[in-house]
Structures are given as C-alpha cells and as structure tokens.
Amino acid sequence: MSNDIIAAQNSEEVLDYLLKRRSVPVKQLGAPGPDEGQIKTILQAASRAPDHGKLCPWYFLVFSGEAREQVGEIIEWAWREQDNKAAPAKLELERERFMRAPVIVGVVSRIRKAKHPMWEQILSAGAVCQNLCLAANALGFGSNWVTEWYSYNESFRSELGLDEQDHIAGFIFLGTPAEQPAERDRPELNDLVTFWRPGTKVNKGDNYGHEGVGWPETGFDLKKQ
Ligand SMILES: Cc1cc2nc3c(=O)[nH]c(=O)nc-3n(C[C@H](O)[C@H](O)[C@H](O)COP(=O)(O)O)c2cc1C
Numbered sequence: 001m002s003n004d005i006i007a008a009q010n011s012e013e014v015l016d017y018l019l020k021r022r023s024v025p026v027k028q029l030g031a032p033g034p035d036e037g038q039i040k041t042i043l044q045a046a047s048r049a050p051d052h053g054k055l056c057p058w059y060f061l062v063f064s065g066e067a068r069e070q071v072g073e074i075i076e077w078a079w080r081e082q083d084n085k086a087a088p089a090k091l092e093l094e095r096e097r098f099m100r101a102p103v104i105v106g107v108v109s110r111i112r113k114a115k116h117p118m119w120e121q122i123l124s125a126g127a128v129c130q131n132l133c134l135a136a137n138a139l140g141f142g143s144n145w146v147t148e149w150y151s152y153n154e155s156f157r158s159e160l161g162l163d164e165q166d167h168i169a170g171f172i173f174l175g176t177p178a179e180q181p182a183e184r185d186r187p188e189l190n191d192l193v194t195f196w197r198p199g200t201k202v203n204k205g206d207n208y209g210h211e212g213v214g215w216p217e218t219g220f221d222l223k224k225q
C-alpha cells in the first residue's frame with residue numbers, strides 16, 4: 001500500500017479529537033485565519049470526501065479580504081429586496097455577516113447528470129463540509145458550518161454565480177477561536193443505535209425531533225434527477 005494513503009492507522013489524537021470536537025460561534029472566530037497555503041491544504045482534505053462515481057458534485061467559493069465586504073453588500077441588497085423598510089441596524093447586521101470571520105468557504109453542491117442518485121451527490125457535499133471543518137481544526141483554526149437565510153435566497157445565489165442545479169451546502173467560517181466554546185448537549189447513543197436482529201425494536205431517535213417525523217410537502221424524489 002502506498003505510504004501516501006491511509007486506510008487505517010492508529011491515532012489516539014484523531015480519535016480524541018473526533019470525540020471532543022466542537023464548532024466555534026461565528027462571532028468568536030477572529031484573526032488570524034488560514035493563509036492561502038493553509039486554505040489549499042484544507043480544500044485538498046475537503047475534496048477527499050467520499051464521492052460515489054467520482055463526479056465531484058461540489059465546488060468551493062473562498063471569501064477573504066475585501067471579498068467579504070463585497071459579498072456583504074450582496075447580502076444586504078438581497079435582504080432589502082424582501083424588506084424595503086428594514087431598519088439601518090438590521091441592514092448593517094446583514095452587511096457585516098461575512099466580516100465575522102477572516103476566511104469563509106462556501107461549499108456548493110452541484111448535481112451532475114449521472115446514474116448516481118442526487119441524494120448521494122448531496123451527501124457527498126455534506127461530507128466535504130465536515131472534512132473541511134476537521135482539516136481546518138487540525139491546522140489550529142476554529143470552524144462553523146452555517147447556511148443562514150441568504151443561502152436559500154435566489155437573488156443572492158444568482159449574484160454569486162450559482163446555477164439552478166447548485167445549492168449551498170454550507171458556508172464554513174474559519175478563524176482563531178477567541179475562547180474555548182462551551183459543551184453542547186449530545187444525543188444518547190442508546191436512543192439512536194440498534195444492533196439489528198430480525199424483529200428487534202429499532203431505536204429511531206424520535207424523542208429528538210421537534211415536530212415529529214415526516215416528508216416535506218414539497219418533497220422530491222431523491223433517487224431521481
Ligand atoms: C447544513 C447545516 C447548516 C447549518 N446552519 C447553521 C446556521 O445557519 N446557523 C447556526 O447557528 N448553526 C448552523 N448549523 C449548526 C452548526 O454548524 C453547528 O453544528 C452547531 O452550532 C453545533 O455545534 P457542534 O458542531 O459543536 O455540534 C448548521 C449545520 C449544518 C449541518
């Protein structure tokens with residue numbers, strides 16, 4: 001096996017880190033952020049996420065320096081478009097969204113025409129987001145994967161250059177944590193895990209949903225494109 005590839009390798013450090021990992025509130029991500037070389041390393045790691053069919057059903061948008069102000073102006077404009085009576089303080093909040101961290105990476109899920117289901121292409125984009133966070137954390141940067149309202153706003157999406165088949169999987173905010181984040185409640189594994197046998201009651205974690213379970217009314221067939 002090539003030394004450049006790790007399929008399995010003992011690493012208490014990696015395990016410890018996965019068992020304790022935590023996102024950092026966006027507002028607490030200060031300078032410095034990753035530099036260009038570090039960003040490339042992070043994206044290299046992100047793009048090693050599992051990808052059924054080698055379709056690369058995702059791409060990256062990197063925002064640093066003044067691009068953060070420029071994208072902030074688009075967010076403000078998109079907000080103004082839907083709320084023309086917005087107070088100046090609200091507009092400022094929207095304009096400043098990308099100023100909260102030194103580097104932000106947008107991961108865009110791009111559905112490729114292929115026999116591989118759309119659902120799997122979207123999942124791959126999610127895996128890219130998490131790999132991206134973990135790689136940034138391993139370089140000593142805090143991360144937070146957010147979407148916020150503008151990820152779903154058509155005007156914003158189109159100003160960024162996205163096409164119809166593109167969806168924002170996440171904006172990953174990266175920077176140096178101002179402080180150690182507090183712990184967050186985690187699920188009880190017993191609620192979510194079943195060592196399956198025929199007829200076993202399956203633990204589906206239904207005590208965690210806020211509104212029960214169900215398919216959205218606008219549901220689409222994830223197996224098809
Ligand atoms: C697809 C996706 C979108 C998210 N969007 C937001 C968001 O818009 N705002 C937010 O506060 N957290 C958002 N989160 C949650 C944070 O990324 C983070 O997981 C959460 O703050 C919990 O911290 P933890 O990662 O340490 O568990 C999102 C997570 C995912 C997977």
